[in-house]
Amino acid sequence: MADFERPNIKAMQGYTSGEQPDQQQTIKLNTNENPYPPSPEVDRALAALTGASLRRYPNPTADPLRDALADLHDLDREQIVITHGGDEALRLALTTFVEPGAGFGMAEPSYSLYPVLAAIQDARVVRVNLREDWSLPEDAAVQLNEADVQLTCIVNPHAPSGRLTSADDLRALAETLHGVLLIDEAYVDFVDPELEYSSLDLVRSCDNVLVLRTFSKGYALAGMRLGYLLGNAALIEPIVSKTRDSYNIDHVSQQVGLAAIRDQAYAQAGWRNVRDARAGLAASLGQLGLTSAPSQSNFILVEVPAPHAAESMYQALKARNILVRYFDAEGLRNKLRISIGTAQENAALVDALTDLLTE
Numbered sequence: 001m002a003d004f005e006r007p008n009i010k011a012m013q014g015y016t017s018g019e020q021p022d023q024q025q026t027i028k029l030n031t032n033e034n035p036y037p038p039s040p041e042v043d044r045a046l047a048a049l050t051g052a053s054l055r056r057y058p059n060p061t062a063d064p065l066r067d068a069l070a071d072l073h074d075l076d077r078e079q080i081v082i083t084h085g086g087d088e089a090l091r092l093a094l095t096t097f098v099e100p101g102a103g104f105g106m107a108e109p110s111y112s113l114y115p116v117l118a119a120i121q122d123a124r125v126v127r128v129n130l131r132e133d134w135s136l137p138e139d140a141a142v143q144l145n146e147a148d149v150q151l152t153c154i155v156n157p158h159a160p161s162g163r164l165t166s167a168d169d170l171r172a173l174a175e176t177l178h179g180v181l182l183i184d185e186a187y188v189d190f191v192d193p194e195l196e197y198s199s200l201d202l203v204r205s206c207d208n209v210l211v212l213r214t215f216s217k218g219y220a221l222a223g224m225r226l227g228y229l230l231g232n233a234a235l236i237e238p239i240v241s242k243t244r245d246s247y248n249i250d251h252v253s254q255q256v257g258l259a260a261i262r263d264q265a266y267a268q269a270g271w272r273n274v275r276d277a278r279a280g281l282a283a284s285l286g287q288l289g290l291t292s293a294p295s296q297s298n299f300i301l302v303e304v305p306a307p308h309a310a311e312s313m314y315q316a317l318k319a320r321n322i323l324v325r326y327f328d329a330e331g332l333r334n335k336l337r338i339s340i341g342t343a344q345e346n347a348a349l350v351d352a353l354t355d356l357l358t359e
C-alpha cells in the first residue's frame, strides 16, 4: 500500500490528553480545570445568542475581544492575537518562527504538548534539564543558543511543579537568547498578587518575547477553546495576517470571551479561592507526609513517600473515583500532580489519602 504520510508525522507520537470520564460523580483533579463555573455573565452571553447570529462569518480577527484585552493589559490591539485555545497559539508560534529542521527549545520536564507540536513542524527539540528545585540552570540561554534554537517555550508558573520564575530572570533569558522566547502563562492567574509578578514590561520592551494566556484555566472556559498571545507588534503581525486560520475564532467564543473578561471581580474572587484552597490542601497533605514544592498555580506536585508508590496511589485513588495525574517520566515517577478542587473535592481527596496511607 502506498504511504502518503510525511516521515516526521509517521515517526512521531500524538499528545495524550488527561482522562475525561463520562461519569459526573468522578472527582476530577487531573487536568487543572477551574473548580468553579464561569461567570454568570457567560451564561447571559450564551443565552443571548441566536442561530441567526451564526449565518454570517465572525469578525475575522476577533477585534472587539482584542480591544477588550488591550484595555485589560494596557497594550495595543496590534500586540495581541486571539487563538483557538492556548494550544493553537503554541502551534502558530512554531509555524511562524521555527523552520523545519531548526531548533525548538524547552525545559525538561514541562508541557508534554511542546515536543508533539515541534515534531509536526519537523523541528529539532532541544531540552534544557531543570535543576532539582525546578529552576532553569544558569547556562540555559547558552545551551539554547549553541543549539541554534529559534523558539523556546518556558511555562511560568512551571508545570508540573507550580514554581514561579521571576520576571527579572525571564528578562535576562530573553536578552541573551538569539531566538524568540514564548512565556507560557497558562496558570498565571493563580499567582499570589503580593508577588507582583508581571511579564507585561517584557512584552513592551523586548522584541523577542511572546506571552501566552488562556481562558481555559483562569476563566473556567476549557470547553470553549480560547487563548491569546501578547507580544511586540512585529511578532504578532505575521500570525494575525498570515499563519492563523482565517476566522480562527468563532462568533460564540468571541461573545463568551468578552463576557468572561468583563467580569473581572468574579474571576478574581475565584483565583483567590483557589489560592486559599491550595495553601490548605498543601498543608493537609503535608501532615500526611505528602510534601509538595511551593506552587503558584492551580495544582500541586506531591511527592509520595516510600514505601508507597505514586503509580499505585494513582490507581488506588482512581478506584475510588478520584482522578489525579501520574507521569511516567524522569524525576516524576514518585510524584502526583493534583489540581486544586472545590472544598468538598479537596476534603474527599485528603480522606482517601489518609485511608490509603494508613492501610
Ligand SMILES: *Cc1c(COP(=O)(O)O)cnc(C)c1O
Pocket: 084, 085, 086, 087, 088, 111, 155, 159, 184, 186, 213, 214, 215, 216, 217, 222, 225, 226, 227
Ligand atoms: C492548559 C495549558 C495551555 C493551554 O491550554 P488551552 O486549553 O489550549 O488554552 C498551555 N500551556 C500549558 C502548560 C497548559 O497547561
